[in-house]
Amino acid sequence: MTASPLGPGAEFDLIRRLTAGVDDAPPGVELGSGDDAAVLEGGWVVSVDLAVEGVHFRREWLDVEEIGGRAVRAALSDLAAMAATPVGVLLSLAGSVDDYGDGTLEAVGRGGRAAAAACGASVLGGDVTRSPRGLVIDVVAIGRTNRPARRRGARPGDDLWVTGSLGLAAAVVTRLESGAPVGPRDRARFAHPRPRTAEAVWLAETGHLRALIDLSDGLAGDAGHVAAASGVRLTVEDDAVPVAAAAVDLVGAADARRLALQGGEDYELLAVLAPEFDAHADAFRKRFSKVALTRVGSVGAGEGVVLRTRGRERPMTGGFDHFDEGPST
Amino acid sequence: MTASPLGPGAEFDLIRRLTAGVDDAPPGVELGSGDDAAVLEGGWVVSVDLAVEGVHFRREWLDVEEIGGRAVRAALSDLAAMAATPVGVLLSLAGSVDDYGDGTLEAVGRGGRAAAAACGASVLGGDVTRSPRGLVIDVVAIGRTNRPARRRGARPGDDLWVTGSLGLAAAVVTRLESGAPVGPRDRARFAHPRPRTAEAVWLAETGHLRALIDLSDGLAGDAGHVAAASGVRLTVEDDAVPVAAAAVDLVGAADARRLALQGGEDYELLAVLAPEFDAHADAFRKRFSKVALTRVGSVGAGEGVVLRTRGRERPMTGGFDHFDEGPST
Numbered sequence: 001m002t003a004s005p006l007g008p009g010a011e012f013d014l015i016r017r018l019t020a021g022v023d024d025a026p027p028g029v030e031l032g033s034g035d036d037a038a039v040l041e042g043g044w045v046v047s048v049d050l051a052v053e054g055v056h057f058r059r060e061w062l063d064v065e066e067i068g069g070r071a072v073r074a075a076l077s078d079l080a081a082m083a084a085t086p087v088g089v090l091l092s093l094a095g096s097v098d099d100y101g102d103g104t105l106e107a108v109g110r111g112g113r114a115a116a117a118a119c120g121a122s123v124l125g126g127d128v129t130r131s132p133r134g135l136v137i138d139v140v141a142i143g144r145t146n147r148p149a150r151r152r153g154a155r156p157g158d159d160l161w162v163t164g165s166l167g168l169a170a171a172v173v174t175r176l177e178s179g180a181p182v183g184p185r186d187r188a189r190f191a192h193p194r195p196r197t198a199e200a201v202w203l204a205e206t207g208h209l210r211a212l213i214d215l216s217d218g219l220a221g222d223a224g225h226v227a228a229a230s231g232v233r234l235t236v237e238d239d240a241v242p243v244a245a246a247a248v249d250l251v252g253a254a255d256a257r258r259l260a261l262q263g264g265e266d267y268e269l270l271a272v273l274a275p276e277f278d279a280h281a282d283a284f285r286k287r288f289s290k291v292a293l294t295r296v297g298s299v300g301a302g303e304g305v306v307l308r309t310r311g312r313e314r315p316m317t318g319g320f321d322h323f324d325e326g327p328s329t
Numbered sequence: 330m331t332a333s334p335l336g337p338g339a340e341f342d343l344i345r346r347l348t349a350g351v352d353d354a355p356p357g358v359e360l361g362s363g364d365d366a367a368v369l370e371g372g373w374v375v376s377v378d379l380a381v382e383g384v385h386f387r388r389e390w391l392d393v394e395e396i397g398g399r400a401v402r403a404a405l406s407d408l409a410a411m412a413a414t415p416v417g418v419l420l421s422l423a424g425s426v427d428d429y430g431d432g433t434l435e436a437v438g439r440g441g442r443a444a445a446a447a448c449g450a451s452v453l454g455g456d457v458t459r460s461p462r463g464l465v466i467d468v469v470a471i472g473r474t475n476r477p478a479r480r481r482g483a484r485p486g487d488d489l490w491v492t493g494s495l496g497l498a499a500a501v502v503t504r505l506e507s508g509a510p511v512g513p514r515d516r517a518r519f520a521h522p523r524p525r526t527a528e529a530v531w532l533a534e535t536g537h538l539r540a541l542i543d544l545s546d547g548l549a550g551d552a553g554h555v556a557a558a559s560g561v562r563l564t565v566e567d568d569a570v571p572v573a574a575a576a577v578d579l580v581g582a583a584d585a586r587r588l589a590l591q592g593g594e595d596y597e598l599l600a601v602l603a604p605e606f607d608a609h610a611d612a613f614r615k616r617f618s619k620v621a622l623t624r625v626g627s628v629g630a631g632e633g634v635v636l637r638t639r640g641r642e643r644p645m646t647g648g649f650d651h652f653d654e655g656p657s658t
Contacts, residue, residue, distance in 0.1 A: 014429070014457045018420065018438035026416050026451050028473060038417060038453040038471065042371035047454075048469045050421045054461040087355050088367060091347065092379040092467070100343070109347035122355050124367040125376075128343045131463075132383040138421070139465045140377045142367065144357060 031148065037082050037141070045084035045143045049075035053134035061176045064104050066191040068093075069139060073140035073217065075118050077195040077267040081214035082150075083204035084143035086121035086198055092138040094131035108137060119195060147204040150210035151229035154272040158210050160234055160297035161277075163196050163269045163288075166219060167247035167256045170263020174251050186246050193267040199288055202270055206280050211272035219263040220316045223305040226272060233302030236261075236316055238309040240296045261307065261316070265327030272299060360477065360513040366411050366470070372474045375411035377406040378404035382463035390505045390543070393433050397422075397440030397518040403545065404468035405448050406524040406596040410543035411479075413472035415450035416528055422468040423460035437466060448524060476533040478541035481559035483601040487539050489563055489626035490606075492525050492598045495548060496576035496585045499592020503580050506578035515575050528617055532600055535609050540601035547593040549645045555601060562631030564647055565590075567638040569625045590636065601628060626636060 006118050024109065031039040037047030052055060059133040062070065076086045091112050095105040104304040105128065124142070175182050182190070196214070203209045209231055213222045219241065227234045238261075247256035284293050297308075307316040336537070346603050352358065360368040369567070380386060380400040383647040405415045409520065425432040426652050434457065442452050459658030461584075501519040511519070532538045540559055542551045548565065556563045567590075576585035613622050 011576050014435060014438070018422075018442065018452065018455065018457070025453070029451075029453060031415060040369075040371070040373050040471070042369070042373070044369050044371070044373055046375055046465065046469065046471060047421065048377070048419045048456060049468055050423055050456050050458055050465065052423050052458060052460050052465065055423075055459045088358060090377045090469075091377065092377050093347075094379055094381050094384075094465070104342060106346060109343070113347065122358075123347065124346065126352070128347070128377050129379055129381060130384045131465075133462050134460075136379065136381065136423070136465055136533075138377065138379055140375065140419075140469050142369070142375060183462060205609050213385060237603065257625065329490060 006088070022131045031150065036131050037078055037084070039082065040186045043144045043146055043148070045079055045082045045145055045148065047075065047141050049078060049139050049141070051137040058104055062191050064107045065111030067107035067135070069115035070191055070193065071137040072112045072115040072139050073119065073193050073195060074265070074267065075131050076121060076140040076197070077193065077216065079141050079143035079212040080195040080197045081212055081268065082143070082145060082148050083200040083209070083212060084142060084145035084148065085105065085201060086116070086119050086143045088122045088124035089116050090140035090142070091126035091130070093126070094129045094136040096131060096133060099135060100130070108135065112137070112139070115192070119197070132151070144166045148207055149200060149204050151211055151213055151226050154211040154226055154230035154299045156291070156299055156301045158230060158272045158274055158299040159237065159277065159295050160218070160223070160299065161271045161273055162215070162242065162294055162296050163199055163242040163291050164266070165242040165292060166215065166266050166268060166285060167260035167263055168244040169193070169246070169265040170259035171247035171250040171256055174255070182250070186250065189246070193265070195241070195267060195271045196291070199291060202287060203282065204208070208274040208277035208280065209271060210274055213239045213270050215266045215270055216264055218262050219260065219270065220262050222270055223316065226270065227305050229302060230272070231303070233300045234297060234305045235300060236297040236307050238304060238307050240294060242292055242294045245310040259311060337442070360479065363406070366407055366413070367376070368411065368477045372475055372477070374408055374411045374474055374477065376407040376470050378470070380466040382465070391520050393436045394440030394443070396436035396464070398444035398464040399520055399522065401441045401444040401450065401468050402522050402524060403594070403596065404470040405450060405526070406469050406522065406543040406545065408472035409524040409526045409529045410541055410599065411472070411474060411477050411625050412541060413474035413530040414470045414530060415445070415448050415470060417451045417453035417471045418445050419453065419469035420452050420455040422455070423455070423458045423465040425460060425462060429459070432584065435499050437464065441468070444521070445508060448526070454544055455634050467535035476535070478529060478533050478538055480540055480542055480555050483540040483555055483559035483563070483628045485628055487601045487603055487628040487632045488624050489565065489589040489602045489628065490602055490605065491544070491548070491571065491623055491625050492620050493595070494571040494621060495544065495571040495595050495597060496592055498522070498594040499588035500576035500579040500585055502586070503584070511579070515532070516578065518575070522594070524596060525598045525620070527533055528620060530600055531613065531616060534580060534601070535606060537603040537606035537609065538600060539603055542599050544595045544597045544599055545593055547591050548599065549634060550587065550589050550593065552645065555599065556632060556634050559601070560632070562629045563626060563634045564629060565626040565634060565636050569623060569634050571621055571623045647650060
């Protein structure tokens with residue numbers, strides 16, 4: 001088993017170097033580096049997600065319980081990307097002596113526990129330590145699957161689909177960054193993203209799922225990961241991308257469309273499905289009546305991701321990279 | 330399966346609260362919170378260890394490759410505490426834009442990879458992100474065992490043993506904190522602790538291992554965890570504790586003895602063995618000729634840990650707690 005190549009970007013280059021050389025997974029490991037998680041014999045899936053204050057979250061934006069919950073939900077989305085059902089999390093927290101003393105760390109943990117429980121996972125353990133400055137939330141997500149989904153596997157002729165609608169998370173961040181108000185409903189959606197676990201498992205069970213990723217880096221970035229891992233070229237149809245209506249309300253139509261393509265952290269799924277899946281799309285919509293499923297493009301020979309807008313194609317780059325684009329402190 | 334109680338201390342109280350309520354492990358999880366790691370069906374063991382600059386390490390003390398390596402070795406010691414053999418690690422790093430730009434993050438990752446390889450583990454994946462200030466190194470250790478060792482299981486009449494000798498890591502830190510020199514040999518031992526994996530597996534295979542923990546919080550603290558998890562009272566014989574000769578050279582006999590009892594991060598094993606183990610002790614010493622194995626005490630009814638010094642007993646408390654005792658920045 002070879003490691004999955006990652007898409008472009010400084011962060012991904014570094015990960016690539018750090019995890020290089022693991023072309024042969026050790027015995028019992030069915031999938032090594034480069035994917036959303038490691039898959040272990042028996043169908044166990046283990047992933048890790050590190051959230052750092054001032055980079056991944058700010059206390060002005062959410063209360064600390066919500067911050068803990070969102071970190072856990074984001075980590076469990078990595079399991080959904082493998083079509084794995086959450087079982088447990090290891091929750092590690094670092095905070096200052098003040099954060100410890102005033103109950104902040106405990107509130108982060110409480111939020112994390114509640115989010116885990118809401119997603120069907122137990123807190124199995126973890127670690128608590130001091131940080132000289134700023135909170136660090138580290139979530140190890142442990143899940144299980146019979147049919148692990150991967151980033152690799154897309155083939156020319158397949159179709160590209162996304163669940164839900166895109167751009168809301170980035171639109172909320174845009175508003176919060178400029179100090180503009182965000183209504184309670186949008187705020188709640190931002191604070192409590194729902195990992196698309198059941199949807200991912202359902203798609204895997206059709207037998208037509210060729211590749212899967214969750215949209216944490218954004219459509220452009222995550223499509224890039226799939227294209228690189230699969231050795232194909234993805235074409236995204238600009239008009240087909242489902243832009244969240246709430247994002248349009250928050251930042252206007254033009255910015256909302258840009259954020260739907262480039263913004264991150266919606267935690268929807270980008271699925272590559274064989275053409276035969278078409279016959280199942282209505283069944284998905286019946287089963288998950290509140291979750292849209294939209295065909296947004298296709299897979300061809302070549303490499304990279306292109307965006308087709310009214311017949312014209314251009315490279316679709318970007319991808320959320322916390323070294324370039326994270327909020328500054 | 331109920332969660333293992335932890336020993337005293339603020340950090341442990343918080344972990345206890347955060348992981349409370351997981352008295353029933355989810356299906357497929359053989360051991361939940363409170364132990365060194367989670368054990369999954371199939372013998373997989375997963376643990377996590379978060380190391381924060383200014384709390385767990387300082388750049389003045391070690392070079393950044395050594396810092397990355399030591400973090401991985403410490404995490405793999407958690408697997409040894411479960412009598413599990415390392416398979417892989419997920420390595421997540423956070424650092425500043427400068428740390429990224431000048432190659433520091435990459436050097437940390439390189440050190441981590443080299444340490445993993447030296448211990449028989451592959452880097453299976455991970456995450457790289459920005460930190461506004463200071464390095465964060467997060468290591469998820471994945472191992473496998475046929476006979477998971479636990480903190481619970483000590484019974485009155487059992488004996489308490491430790492591998493190796495104690496106090497060197499704390500003695501080195503004491504010297505470094507005061508700006509005093511540390512020779513290359515002591516420094517190397519501090520930088521590259523060797524997880525006692527083979528020793529732990531060997532002890533488990535005798536069938537006489539009742540409880541096991543690695544000495545990361547220090548003998549007092551970790552014995553407290555075992556006493557609490559097992560619901561017993563541990564008695565440590567002061568004179569029997571093997572004080573590292575190199576620690577005596579570095580800080581003098583009195584301080585070295587104190588650090589052997591209270592200091593952390595030696596990554597030796599504290600094993601509770603049934604009396605029948607006595608007949609195997611020589612076989613251990615033959616098999617691991619460079620690693621001492623010393624009987625340091627006994628298990629009785631009651632609770633807590635007592636230190637017996639020339640016939641007098643006193644409570645043995647302490648235990649390394651990064652909220653109280655970590656180096657400040």
